Amino acid sequence: MTPSYDAVVCAASPGVRSDRAAEARPETISTTWFSATGQTFSASCAPERGRPYCSSLVEERIMPPQIGEVLDRLGCLRHPCDLDLLLFFSRHPRAFLVSERLAQYVGYDLPQVAQSLETLIAAGLLQRSPDSTHPARLYLLTPGSTLGEWLSSLLRFVATREGRAAVIHALKVRQSPAPPAGQSSASAGRREPEPVASVRGVPWRLEVLYA
Amino acid sequence: MPEADVVKTGINGLDEILFGGFPRGNTILVSGAAGTGKTTLGVEFVYRGARQFHEPGMIVLFEVAPDKLVRDAALFGWDLRELERDGRLKIVFTTRQVFQQELLQADSVLLAEAAEFGARRLFVDGLVPLPEPNGGDSRDAFHLLAEGLHRENLTAMLALESTFADAEAMRAPEEFVADTILRLSIEPVQRAVLRSIEVVKSRGHEYALGRHSFRIVNGQGLEVYRRVQAPRGVKREGGASFDPTSRVTTGIPGLDELVNGGYFVASTTLVVGISGAGKSVMALQFIAEGARRGERSLMITLDEPPAQVLRNAHSIGIDLPSVIDRGLVHLWYEPAQEFEIDRHFAQIEAIVEDFKPKRAVIDSLSTYGSSLGASERSFRDFFHAVVALMKERQVTAVYNHENPEMLGMSSMMGEFKVSSLVDNIILMNWVELGDTFRHALTVAKMRAMPTRRTTHECEIVNGQGMKVLPRPLVGALPMVPFASYVGLISRAPERRGQVVPERAL
Numbered sequence: 001m002t003p004s005y006d007a008v009v010c011a012a013s014p015g016v017r018s019d020r021a022a023e024a025r026p027e028t029i030s031t032t033w034f035s036a037t038g039q040t041f042s043a044s045c046a047p048e049r050g051r052p053y054c055s056s057l058v059e060e061r062i063m064p065p066q067i068g069e070v071l072d073r074l075g076c077l078r079h080p081c082d083l084d085l086l087l088f089f090s091r092h093p094r095a096f097l098v099s100e101r102l103a104q105y106v107g108y109d110l111p112q113v114a115q116s117l118e119t120l121i122a123a124g125l126l127q128r129s130p131d132s133t134h135p136a137r138l139y140l141l142t143p144g145s146t147l148g149e150w151l152s153s154l155l156r157f158v159a160t161r162e163g164r165a166a167v168i169h170a171l172k173v174r175q176s177p178a179p180p181a182g183q184s185s186a187s188a189g190r191r192e193p194e195p196v197a198s199v200r201g202v203p204w205r206l207e208v209l210y211a
Numbered sequence: 212m213p214e215a216d217v218v219k220t221g222i223n224g225l226d227e228i229l230f231g232g233f234p235r236g237n238t239i240l241v242s243g244a245a246g247t248g249k250t251t252l253g254v255e256f257v258y259r260g261a262r263q264f265h266e267p268g269m270i271v272l273f274e275v276a277p278d279k280l281v282r283d284a285a286l287f288g289w290d291l292r293e294l295e296r297d298g299r300l301k302i303v304f305t306t307r308q309v310f311q312q313e314l315l316q317a318d319s320v321l322l323a324e325a326a327e328f329g330a331r332r333l334f335v336d337g338l339v340p341l342p343e344p345n346g347g348d349s350r351d352a353f354h355l356l357a358e359g360l361h362r363e364n365l366t367a368m369l370a371l372e373s374t375f376a377d378a379e380a381m382r383a384p385e386e387f388v389a390d391t392i393l394r395l396s397i398e399p400v401q402r403a404v405l406r407s408i409e410v411v412k413s414r415g416h417e418y419a420l421g422r423h424s425f426r427i428v429n430g431q432g433l434e435v436y437r438r439v440q441a442p443r444g445v446k447r448e449g450g451a452s453f454d455p456t457s458r459v460t461t462g463i464p465g466l467d468e469l470v471n472g473g474y475f476v477a478s479t480t481l482v483v484g485i486s487g488a489g490k491s492v493m494a495l496q497f498i499a500e501g502a503r504r505g506e507r508s509l510m511i512t513l514d515e516p517p518a519q520v521l522r523n524a525h526s527i528g529i530d531l532p533s534v535i536d537r538g539l540v541h542l543w544y545e546p547a548q549e550f551e552i553d554r555h556f557a558q559i560e561a562i563v564e565d566f567k568p569k570r571a572v573i574d575s576l577s578t579y580g581s582s583l584g585a586s587e588r589s590f591r592d593f594f595h596a597v598v599a600l601m602k603e604r605q606v607t608a609v610y611n612h613e614n615p616e617m618l619g620m621s622s623m624m625g626e627f628k629v630s631s632l633v634d635n636i637i638l639m640n641w642v643e644l645g646d647t648f649r650h651a652l653t654v655a656k657m658r659a660m661p662t663r664r665t666t667h668e669c670e671i672v673n674g675q676g677m678k679v680l681p682r683p684l685v686g687a688l689p690m691v692p693f694a695s696y697v698g699l700i701s702r703a704p705e706r707r708g709q710v711v712p713e714r715a716l
Contacts, residue, residue: 091278096305096313096321134320136309 073150076123080168081108081116089141221259224435234415238357239368243395249370253334255432260332261299268332277302314359333367390414403549424553436553440592459607462500465679484639490611494572502534506569513578527676550582575611634658
């Protein structure tokens with residue numbers, strides 16, 4: 001049977017985990033756990049609306065401070081093209097393509113794509129068949145590398161439009177030039193990116209109730 | 212063909228149509244319009260190969276993103292990611308141009324990738340008529356592609372996009388080069404649609420001709436149902452019993468005497484009459500009689516759901532739930548809406564082979580007629596197939612048929628021209644006497660048995676069921692010779708004026 005869904009967006013403060021759902025329903029049973037990648041999940045179930053049970057699974061997504069941490073852990077991502085290539089290869093883990101076509105798929109110019117490919121290959125996130133007489137190259141995403149867990153975490157986050165926008169924003173902030181002498185490092189350069197969601201209205205927390 | 216040379220698809224019902232599977236190394240073209248099921252067929256071919264037959268496979272995609280393919284496959288319970296992790300599957304995303312170019316290379320990266328993990332099967336999704344690289348026609352281009360695949364000894368399935376609804380119009384040049392062609396289509400039937408698959412050609416083996424139905428079933432994949440008209444072999448056609456002595460009792464008190472002690476084993480009996488004439492009651496008693504004798508009976512009901520059938524049985528003193536629980540009766544209900552006749556027949560076939568009944572009842576044939584069209588060939592073919600199945604399995608079968616005429620009958624079967632297929636015909640009528648309709652029964656046809664074709668009164672008693680009443684005057688009535696009448700053939704007989712000596716029975 002297909003469950004019906006009620007989506008409730010809770011604009012909770014960043015970094016503060018709200019148990020609003022549980023508070024609203026005293027009989028709610030809640031549980032919280034943490035994934036290996038630092039993600040926090042919580043689930044609750046409770047009788048509601050005449051139905052015997054209602055459960056909610058809440059994934060508290062990576063917060064902007066955590067974006068910085070994930071990017072730091074991965075280390076290699078510098079340019080939005082790096083991210084979009086990673087995203088493309090996560091959806092096409094074994095792709096046999098000419099680089100021009102790859103550039104068309106991700107929407108960047110060829111030199112940038114070539115540079116980003118080198119970045120990902122050097123980081124061990126991607127393998128490429130050896131250069132030969134063949135115009136096309138076989139690209140293989142290697143999520144089993146030592147960075148795999150952080151990569152999975154990032155890819156889950158950028159799977160949404162808002163998540164991708166937040167990470168691209170973070171990358172751009174990191175790319176911006178160093179601050180003039182005398183200016184605080186917290187406001188420019190390699191500072192932690194500001195919370196994009198507060199600027200763009202991205203919800204911090206998406207709660208989906210399965211009723 | 213040796214088993215090692217046959218590639219079983221593992222797809223439910225398809226190997227039966229292919230008489231085992233494809234010859235190994237065949238290039239199989241799957242053509243059909245969007246939404247006909249080409250991708251599902253191809254993915255299942257590779258999935259079953261890797262999962263059931265230890266034949267690793269590769270899937271090549273041009274437009275569908277692999278993660279979407281993996282997601283969609285999960286709906287059928289196929290874990291493609293697991294196969295990838297185990298090294299039994301590779302999903303490659305590429306472009307048509309690269310793919311075509313690759314197969315022309317002696318050191319193809321793509322084929323090397325396939326060879327590296329021992330791929331035996333390949334599915335290429337979304338092929339379009341290929342442009343020949345040096346300006347030739349697409350038939351040449353496809354030929355080059357097929358040669359490349361053959362070189363690697365891969366059994367390759369290529370899904371060819373087609374936008375034509377008409378089968379002849381969509382005959383692509385590639386079809387002449389491919390070893391096997393499967394054509395998938397969706398046909399409108401009234402306001403519903405029916406999926407069908409046709410083996411247009413297949414080099415190196417025999418297969419069942421014609422269009423067969425299939426379904427795409429969530430949690431399972433494809434289910435192919437052999438065309439009901441397709442011959443099932445000599446065994447079935449020659450399966451009728453030669454047993455001139457055994458009889459299958461009817462369960463209707465008084466009726467066995469009229470049919471010489473019962474029906475022949477594996478015979479086909481048609482009970483014809485208007486609604487309410489007692490056909491379903493007779494069917495229930497036939498089933499109950501089998502259960503009483505410890506014989507398994509199958510009851511196929513199309514008009515009434517099981518609960519209603521159980522209630523009806525209870526009203527005439529038959530405890531159907533008890534005999535169902537004891538495994539003596541299988542009650543199978545299939546609502547008549549949107550019949551897929553190939554599937555329906557396949558289900559009957561499976562039940563008969565599994566349950567092994569001695570008796571069977573179908574209530575009623577008229578429902579098939581209203582779904583399939585009584586005058587349609589498909590109805591007759593279906594009925595022919597059912598009769599052949601029952602005879603092969605030595606099942607004595609009774610089929611109810613509703614005749615729309617309330618008083619009397621001008622035709623036994625109306626539009627249903629199948630009476631020649633049945634061995635026995637029993638007519639159920641209403642006879643209006645005074646202000647009451649009374650039940651009448653006439654045994655109109657008994658193959659290989661004598662019958663009087665006299666009409667008998669019968670009654671249905673609450674809590675007891677139907678019985679044929681004794682005919683105390685039988686034998687006392689004089690048999691008047693034809694010579695006493697005029698107008699016999701013109702169906703307006705009149706007694707002659709002159710006295711003709713009467714002849715006693």
